[in-house]
Amino acid sequence: MKKSTIREVSRYAGESVTIGCWLNNKRSSGKIQFLQLRDGTGYIQAVVVKSEVSEEVWEAARSLTQESSLYVTGTIREEARSQSGYEMTVEKLEIIQLTSDYPITPKEHGVDFLMDHRHLWIRSPRQRAILVIRAEIIRAVQQYFDEKGFQLVDPPILTPSSCEGTTNLFHTKYFDEDAFLTQSGQLYMEAAAMALGRVYSFGPTFRAEKSKTRRHLIEFWMIEPEMAFTDHEESLTVQEEFVSHIVQSVLRNCRQELETLGRDISKLEQIQAPFPRITYDEAIDFLHEKGFDLPWGEDFGAPHETAIAESYNKPVFITHYPTSIKAFYMKPDPNRPEVVLCADMIAPEGYGEIIGGSQRIDDPELMEERFKEHELSKEAYQWYLDLRRYGSVPHSGFGLGLERTVAWICGLEHVRETIPFPRLLYRLYP
Ligand code: 4AD
Numbered sequence: 405m406k407k408s409t410i411r412e413v414s415r416y417a418g419e420s421v422t423i424g425c426w427l428n429n430k431r432s433s434g435k436i437q438f439l440q441l442r443d444g445t446g447y448i449q450a451v452v453v454k455s456e457v458s459e460e461v462w463e464a465a466r467s468l469t470q471e472s473s474l475y476v477t478g479t480i481r482e483e484a485r486s487q488s489g490y491e492m493t494v495e496k497l498e499i500i501q502l503t504s505d506y507p508i509t510p511k512e513h514g515v516d517f518l519m520d521h522r523h524l525w526i527r528s529p530r531q532r533a534i535l536v537i538r539a540e541i542i543r544a545v546q547q548y549f550d551e552k553g554f555q556l557v558d559p560p561i562l563t564p565s566s567c568e569g570t571t572n573l574f575h576t577k578y579f580d581e582d583a584f585l586t587q588s589g590q591l592y593m594e595a596a597a598m599a600l601g602r603v604y605s606f607g608p609t610f611r612a613e614k615s616k617t618r619r620h621l622i623e624f625w626m627i628e629p630e631m632a633f634t635d636h637e638e639s640l641t642v643q644e645e646f647v648s649h650i651v652q653s654v655l656r657n658c659r660q661e662l663e664t665l666g667r668d669i670s671k672l673e674q675i676q677a678p679f680p681r682i683t684y685d686e687a688i689d690f691l692h693e694k695g696f697d698l699p700w701g702e703d704f705g706a707p708h709e710t711a712i713a714e715s716y717n718k719p720v721f722i723t724h725y726p727t728s729i730k731a732f733y734m735k736p737d738p739n740r741p742e743v744v745l746c747a748d749m750i751a752p753e754g755y756g757e758i759i760g761g762s763q764r765i766d767d768p769e770l771m772e773e774r775f776k777e778h779e780l781s782k783e784a785y786q787w788y789l790d791l792r793r794y795g796s797v798p799h800s801g802f803g804l805g806l807e808r809t810v811a812w813i814c815g816l817e818h819v820r821e822t823i824p825f826p827r828l829l830y831r832l833y834p
């Protein structure tokens with residue numbers, strides 16, 4: 405008996421194979437039953453013909469309920485009308501478990517109900533498509549950096565100090581000391597870049613954000629490259645190439661999943677480097693023209709980002725933000741120290757900021773000044789200052805938020821569907 409997954413059935417056209425699967429749906433027309441089967445790798449229709457199977461097999465097929473688990477054996481046939489291109493003619497059927505009262509039925513359910521049943525909801529075709537695309541994005545990320553000679557480095561999760569400000573830190577005890585869950589691996593990646601040149605990390609990050617928006621998760625995954633001997637402009641070139649590579653990989657390898665989601669593929673096809681760039685000043689002028697009342701020096705919110713993004717069919721970089729609203733480590737523009745050499749990449753179609761990045765301060769004196777201004781303890785950041793004291797070099801890096809990237813590429817309303825088990829304000833179950 406040959407075993408196959410649904411994904412691999414094309415190898416077995418004309419042969420009999422066994423597939424371990426679940427019943428997704430079924431319909432019947434008297435003497436024929438059509439079983440819609442899923443095994444996680446794909447979907448296939450299995451046809452049970454009464455006159456061609458034993459009474460036992462016929463009855464077993466009749467008894468199947470949604471999400472019952474089974475082994476089905478039959479001959480694989482090419483079938484142009486099916487999504488996978490193949491169908492199975494059933495010969496044998498072995499039920500593993502008959503399911504009753506599966507909570508998620510094909511009818512509509514509310515968001516809270518689905519979130520309470522997230523452990524089952526991920527079996528649905530839409531949720532599966534999203535998780536497959538998420539996995540493809542991660543593959544594309546690793547492929548991009550591996551091919552460009554970056555080394556993968558893993559920064560710690562438990563940290564003694566903050567990277568992105570102290571307002572949204574997750575506190576925990578570390579024996580007798582205080583510790584925090586990491587908000588960003590960046591500071592450690594800077595140390596790694598001084599050791600290995602070009603590095604990237606991929607890991608979970610945590611922010612105790614009290615905001616309940618469709619773009620914020622409490623636990624999210626970030627990809628953080630850091631590059632020695634690289635200035636702000638060079639970093640932007642890497643970012644646009646990198647994001648184009650991700651989108652083009654998904655287009656190449658996840659057509660069916662994008663179709664399942666009903667994504668407008670033509671919008672993604674336009675995502676090719678280079679991406680447009682505007683300065684913070686230009687963005688402020690543009691927003692004033694659009695009727696927004698936002699003084700110079702204030703940060704943009706989601707409505708501002710969306711208004712700016714609407715002018716472009718590609719992601720747009722907003723560069724040179726005011727120094728006062730950005731992180732302590734960003735390098736001031738030498739010609740204009742009131743702004744920093746930084747950029748946020750804003751996705752098109754209203755998906756918001758997907759990348760935050762900058763050139764880093766490399767001067768030890770200026771770094772010490774910043775510690776004072778931001779009231780960061782010199783002792784806690786001594787190691788970070790060392791990077792500026794021993795062979796300091798110009799360097800830049802950025803962080804791509806995985807879930808916002810998934811939301812954009814999949815065309816999703818809310819980031820809660822972009823991660824298998826979302827951690828949201830007021831939601832820690834399941
Ligand atoms: O702009 P952020 O805060 O930048 C950093 O953390 C830098 N230290 C990164 C670096 O230069 N190495 O976060 C980077 C990205 C954002 O652009 C966004 O895509 C995502 O992380 N992000 C979130 N995604 C989901 N939920 C949240 N609460 C997020 N906060 C940030």
Ligand code: MG
Nearest residue numbers: 748757759760
């Ligand atoms: Mg940011």
